Amino acid sequence: MIAGLRNGVKNFEAVERQMPEINDDEVLIKVAFAGICGSDIHRGEEDNAKWDTIVLGHEFSGVIEKIGANVTGYKLGQKVSAAPLCPCHKCDACLEGNFSLCKGYTFVGSRKDGAFAEYVVFPGKNLVPLSDDFPLEKGALIEPITVCLHPILRLGNLLGSTVAVTGLGGIGLLAVQIFKALGAKNIIVSDVVDEKIELAKKLGATHGVNVLRDNLVEIAAGLGGAEVVFEASGSLPGKKSAIQIAKGRGKILLVGTNPSQEVVMDGVLFELVSRKELEMIGSWMNYSAPWPGKEWSIAAWMLETGMIKTDGIVTHTYPLKDVQIAFNAVYDPKEPTIKVVLEA
Ligand SMILES: [Zn+2]
Ligand SMILES: [Zn+2]
Structure with a gap:
């Protein structure tokens, strides 16, 4: 063969x-x-x-x-x-x-x-x-869909919720569609490539943010913050913004990986995890x-x-x-x- x-x-x-x-x-x-x-x-x-x-x-x-x-x-x-x-x-x-x-x-x-x-x-x-x-x-x-579902199936009801997906590779674009199917009201997506943002909107995203140009934190704040952030970029800016855009008591699903990048952030930002009582949820594979x-x-x-x-x-x-x-x-x-x- x-x-x-x-x-x-x-x-x-x-x-x-x-x-x-x-x-x-x-x-x-x-x-x-x-x-x-x-x-x-x-x-x-x-x-x-x-x-x-x-x-x-x-x-x-x-x-x-x-x-x-x-x-x-x-x-x-x-x-x-x-x-x-x-x-x-x-x-x-x-x-x-x-x-x-x-x-x-x-x-x-x-x-x-x-x-x-x-x-x-x-x-x-x-x-x-x-x-x-x-x-x-x-x-x-x-x-790839099972990778998205693994942490999402651990969440409660999402009907009418505001969620965010940071990073629009295959996993992010699939997650958008799952959130849509689960009845999320606002689906904020962020990336650095306009074509991917446009595609995400076609697939169900309601708010597209090019982080090279637009202010993701302001846009999320205007919607009251994200109850769930699906971090699919694996990038340091993605991880930082997840903490910033999550609503108080929100959940951050850490799905994107990039073990070669050092994760450095200032104490004030990291302390937001405590101040906002966020849940950081690790997710590995799909079983x-x-x-x-x-x-x-x-x-x-x-x-x-x-x-x-x-x-x-x-x-x-x-x-x-x-x-x-x-x-x-x-x-x-x-x-x-x-x-x-x-x-x-
Ligand atoms: Zn794979
Ligand atoms: Zn075993």
């Missing part, structure tokens, strides 16, 4: 790989579409030879090609996606349903071969069934009990019903054999990419 494998920093090539074998608890999936995640982008540019040996990719859709003897409830040819984390299911964190906190896990697409390939192997228990009518080209967005969590079935349902639109979010689709061209687009700062997808 063909796989899109890294060959040095920012270099990718379509290579011939052995067809993977499955054990009795696993399923072989013929990949249809696989999205390039921010984490794949990071792995592609990291000076680490490990990424030249493992096939990346964990946001995908496909159809079942082979089923292990112990896997029940599925049939050949069935459309599926799958949860990429393979937790131990035995440790305290797993038994408490906090699978993201498992220390004894493996991961399809970073520790085991992933979905930038014609075929990928998953444990049967990780499968996410999709209906016969599910549009497979949208399947690469299931996993809950019962495994893999309702994040996954809800994400598939929102895509299938059209409650979440993908137009404008999937900006580029390339055949798997053109994996290098796809990553070139991702790494080209002049190329307006949001979600880039490989078609196997």
Whole structure:
């Protein structure tokens, strides 16, 4: 089979790989579409030879090609996606349903071969069934939607609320649509790219703010502050503004990541967390009990019903054999990419 494998920093090539074998608890999936995640982008540019040996990719859709003897409830040819984390299911964190906190896990697409390939192997228990009518080209967005849902499902009722989304990459643009579906009255979005702000407005945002030009803090204050801030930029200005624009007793969902950036802010700003009695809520991955969590079935349902639109979010689709061209687009700062997808 063909796989899109890294060959040095920012270099990718379509290579011939052995067809993977499955054990009795696993399923072989013929990949249809696989999205390039921010984490794949990071792995592609990291000076680490490990990424030249493992096939990346964990946001995908496909159809079942082979089923292990112990896997029940599925049939050949069935459309599926799958949860990429393979937790131990035995440790305290797993038994408490906090699978993201498992220390004894493996991961399809970073520790085991992933979905930038014609075929990928998953444990049967990780499968996410999709209906016969599910549009497979949208399947690469299931996993990113679950990332949004994981912290949002921990919130209370949002009907009539004011929320803010800082950072309009794929995750931010999907979060906007979830907040709209949940009945938020005001959805403030901020970014530095006008096109992304315009797209967010088409998808349900009510107030667009280009932070290079407009004053996000004033605009949020004019609406009484944000009861929920979904911080999707991972940037320091994003984190700072989240504290500033949150309403008293508001909740800040820390979803965006950027471990390479130092987080420095003055004491007065940080103390606003106490003064305003804010809740800073960390969120990591996308799992809950019962495994893999309702994040996954809800994400598939929102895509299938059209409650979440993908137009404008999937900006580029390339055949798997053109994996290098796809990553070139991702790494080209002049190329307006949001979600880039490989078609196997
Ligand atoms: Zn991802
Ligand atoms: Zn565990």
